[in-house]
Amino acid sequence: MSLNIEEKRVGSVLILRLEGRIDAVSSGILDKSLTEVINKQHDKIALDFTKVDYLSSAGMRLLLSVTKKMKASDGMLCIFSVHDDVMEIIRMAGFERILTLYPLEKDALNALKESSE
Numbered sequence: 084m085s086l087n088i089e090e091k092r093v094g095s096v097l098i099l100r101l102e103g104r105i106d107a108v109s110s111g112i113l114d115k116s117l118t119e120v121i122n123k124q125h126d127k128i129a130l131d132f133t134k135v136d137y138l139s140s141a142g143m144r145l146l147l148s149v150t151k152k153m154k155a156s157d158g159m160l161c162i163f164s165v166h167d168d169v170m171e172i173i174r175m176a177g178f179e180r181i182l183t184l185y186p187l188e189k190d191a192l193n194a195l196k197e198s199s200e
Contacts (some may be wrong), residue, residue: 085109088116096195097125098188102134105142113142117149126158127195131188133164138172146182159183159198163191 086109087102097120105113120128130146146162153160161183165173173179185191 086112088113090120093192094196096127096129096192098129098131100131100133104137104139105135105145106137106139107141110139110141110145114145114149117145121149121152121156121158126153126156127198128153128158128160129188129191129195130160130162131164132162132166132169135169136166138169140176143173143176143178147178150182159195161185161191161194163188 085103086105089100089102091098091100099116099120101113103109117128146160150160163185164187165184170179170184173182173184183194185194
């Protein structure tokens, strides 16, 4: 299964709903999509991991890179609704201290809203 990405705007926040695996092949698809939305000046992006069932090291490198890029331009990227199996991969890599993670969509939206106040 490849990676499907659906965009949804909630106020000033762009949510990318992801479905599938984020691996060496599909991380390129996600990279292209994120680059396009960042180039369109979206500075508040939330990634919905509800339907992400696998995250490879290539996917983690991409998330780290985009997180750094967003912070450098005073933007914010966060991730919400991460399944336990994927969260375990993130924890094993120590990325839970680097990535901005929230349990629920409403938590992510509230944090992104507060970041602009």
